[in-house]
Amino acid sequence: MSASSTPALPTSAYADGPRLLADVGGTNARFALEVAAGQVGQVEVLPCADYPSLSAALQAYLALPQVAAAGGQAVRHAVIAIANPVAGDFLSMTNHHWSFSIRAMREECGFTTLDVVNDFTALARAVPMLSEHEKRQVGAGTARPNTAIGLIGAGTGLGVSGLIPSHGGWIALQSEGGHVNFAPFNELEVAILQFAWREFEHVSAERLISGDGLELIYRALAERAGVADEKLPAAEITRRALAGESPLCDDVIETFCCMLGTVAANVAVTLGALGGIYIGGGIVPRLGERFDRSGFRARFERKGRFANYVSQVPTFVITAQYPAFLGTSAILAEKLSSH
Template identity: 80%
Template sequence: MSAQSISALLASSSAFADGPRLLADVGGTNARFALQTAPGSIALVEVLPCADYPSLTAALRAYLASPAVAAAGGQAVRHAAVAIANPVDGDFLQMTNHHWSFSIEAMRVECGFATLVVVNDFTALARSLPHLAAADKRQVGAGLARDNAALGLIGAGTGLGVSGLIPAHGHWTALQSEGGHVSFSPVNATEIAILQFAWREFEHVSAERLLSGVGLELIYRALAERAGVAAEAIGAAEITRRALAGESPLCDEVIEAFCGMLGTIAGNVAVTLGALGGIYIGGGIVPRLGARFERSAFRARFEQKGRFAKYLSQVPTFVITAQYPAFLGASAILSEKLADA
């Protein structure tokens, strides 16, 4: 995340007379924490493995108690915003991709916060999009973003996040979408074979089942069977490493299939939202693919919509390269909450 991005978003914020603010971005694998000590100053980022803590409250408290954070006023935090990879509907949350569950109000009281805002992680990420600097994103393919137009967002990691940002009267509204759980739709014989393989394990095969870390592993097993070779017991990281190193044609085929599927989903989001402002790609997987993603079928599949190919050719697609962009969105949401209080 660049200093330019943070300054653009927070320069107009009022001074934090009541102390630093806690920002968190919680996924199914890692929980990322930061302290916003003043307008334009987001620092002391720590990444804690979710598996190391029995609850989100325990991870949060461990962060605030760390020496550097405590020295910066961590124990005096009164306002916090948590972006979490989960639907947020009501007070009680049970994470889809992790065992943590909690009451928002109970956690607020237990931690002694005056304000605790919990939002879907892709809602927070969507709110960051207009504030990303040029260095925080990389365009893939052609297209030119239109001003005052909807933006779309997808991101594959532990799961598949989907959101959008809609302009209205000078403000942005982020969609609380769970679009990653739409039913997967194959577009070629290879994907039909992958879907048929996945049906043997799951009654419902969502886009997330394939466009995620465990999805890469599922695609690998499916393509290994289709090729008549034994699948090794390797995870998503090793599949990706072998593909990028040129060590395994099968692993490279997995990455190519993944990128093509992602292109179809991205195109679906673009036509659904009318996202002429662009489609942004976050999550942990795609940024690691680097130039391999740009050489993949992603952009061709993004535009592969028959009569709407010309429409989609106008829509730019960007890979988010900022390290912790969700903090930008969480900070904006928290600031608005406090301003309305």
């Protein structure tokens, strides 16, 4: 499957109209129409801050002229992957102010089917469908068939999931592993944790391994180095680091990558993920080769008595532009086929 923002789509091959696929994070909501199996288009990315509710963003997408012309007003079946735990009917987002009732949204939008799943559950479902050019291996290791696969990804938050092989298919885990306690690896990370404790009673992995986490690491390292805190946003920290303009910002990126290596190794040993660890989210894919030459993989393999175990586990960066749509499509198809 490929997802692209094409100006028009052919007549739907689905008898009951196109299907809506959505991937909602704390910063952006991504929408697309699937008009036939594996045929996804009309991809639009809407900033969450521009809309008072998810329903408003969703309906604004469907009302776009190009989307309406492609059958947007005829949508009856939809699935939303959201960066949040999904338990029960009412959801209140962890990293954004949106909250909603799934049942009320389904009725408001006139859908027959509306399924809402955790975003990393959907992304995990996409992993087995990624082509070779939609992922990039970092470091050594070879995936073993029919073994668990782990998934992590840093963006607005820190997502964690996994895939467990089952009867020729996969079971995707609904995990909130990004909220485990942050585990420092060395004295520098202990100092960063102590700095973070001034602001937060509970410092989760997500507090440091996320967009906000980049800013927190920056403040901690600036204080440690005795230099002025310029209060840089995550995007500017990343830009300066990649442009070679700031050794401090580069240290922030390096520290972030190493911390991610610790989390990735913890997921690998927790799940027994000999099928590999996949890295999604908005931050790492943007780092490109800077991530590849960071201390991520070396940290991943520094696991004491289990160093040999994790050194066999391959790690991959997901490079597909809209991978979650692969997973949401599969989830919705399964739901509809079971009815």
